[in-house]
Amino acid sequence: MRLTQLKYFVEICDSGGNMTRAAEKLHVSQPALSKAVRDLEEELGVLLFKRIKQRIELTADGNYFLGRVKDILRQVDELPELMHRQKDAQLLLGIHPSLSYFMLDFLSDFSADYPEITVLMSNAYNKRHNLIESVNSGKMDAAVVVFNSTKNYPDEGLFRIINLKKTKVVYVVSQNHPLAGRKTVSYADIASYPLYGHTTQAANAIMSMGIQAKLIVNTHDLRNIGVMVRQQKGGAILLRELAQAIPGSAILELEDNISANVAVVVKKEPPPSKLYVVDRFLDYVDKNKERMMYLFSN
Numbered sequence: 001m002r003l004t005q006l007k008y009f010v011e012i013c014d015s016g017g018n019m020t021r022a023a024e025k026l027h028v029s030q031p032a033l034s035k036a037v038r039d040l041e042e043e044l045g046v047l048l049f050k051r052i053k054q055r056i057e058l059t060a061d062g063n064y065f066l067g068r069v070k071d072i073l074r075q076v077d078e079l080p081e082l083m084h085r086q087k088d089a090q091l092l093l094g095i096h097p098s099l100s101y102f103m104l105d106f107l108s109d110f111s112a113d114y115p116e117i118t119v120l121m122s123n124a125y126n127k128r129h130n131l132i133e134s135v136n137s138g139k140m141d142a143a144v145v146v147f148n149s150t151k152n153y154p155d156e157g158l159f160r161i162i163n164l165k166k167t168k169v170v171y172v173v174s175q176n177h178p179l180a181g182r183k184t185v186s187y188a189d190i191a192s193y194p195l196y197g198h199t200t201q202a203a204n205a206i207m208s209m210g211i212q213a214k215l216i217v218n219t220h221d222l223r224n225i226g227v228m229v230r231q232q233k234g235g236a237i238l239l240r241e242l243a244q245a246i247p248g249s250a251i252l253e254l255e256d257n258i259s260a261n262v263a264v265v266v267k268k269e270p271p272p273s274k275l276y277v278v279d280r281f282l283d284y285v286d287k288n289k290e291r292m293m294y295l296f297s298n
Helices: 003-014 019-026 030-044 060-086 097-113 128-137 200-208 222-231 272-287 289-297
Strands: 049-052 055-058 089-095 117-122 142-147 159-174 195-197 216-218 235-239 249-254 259-267
Touching: 003 019, 003 030, 003 060, 019 030, 055 060, 089 097, 089 128, 089 272, 097 117, 097 142, 097 272, 117 272, 128 142, 128 159, 128 259, 142 272, 159 222, 159 272, 195 222, 200 216, 222 235, 222 249, 259 272, 272 289
Parallel strands: 089 117, 089 142, 195 216, 195 235
Antiparallel strands: 049 055, 142 259, 159 235, 159 249, 159 259
């Protein structure tokens, strides 16, 4: 089946089934036009037209085929404009604030490989569900998220998910902290000290035990967390890889050890205007997963 045949078919329909008129508009001979229709009918295994005296009319199959063909030709006509848009394409990427630290080198390399794509990175969405909803609503084209691998796995019916790393949440303190010599701590243990980092679940657990926490600062700024951990007798709840980025610290396991996934999430069916940038980004992520995992681990 050739594009020319489809255009011939549509012109015959637009000419009211008048083959002579259609041949004149297309600047082809009527026999050539008739042959194109016969070839289409043979390939499809259906009759597209029924002959009535000196004119032809669409069959039910022909009418259905016409609707699909018009959609195809419309998409073909849109391709030049879509490709023109891709020259100045933008990838709107949402990143969990705590992961921005690891992503800059990777995104710089991606931009170097695809200079036609502008990456606009936002770390304004500090919760998993906000990031995923931003992708679902079209505010973001893709997101790098952290989620509980057992409770909060994104809907695979809506999203394509590339898992980068499975990790855990830990408690990190300075080496002179009173708890530094322990291997494992409970929420009751850490409630006695200022608490920083990814504190939401810990704060809820501490409150549920009826314990008054000393100080809780929910922040994702790794630099500030590192300063507070080193200078004060507090501790932070972080992904293990983030904790390892704080020099001179001790990492302790939490009794309620929370598993977490770091993943790239995109909409399963992005809009046509975004297919190019999303496909390029996903291909790059897929081919460079080992490098991304290295960045998260070092």
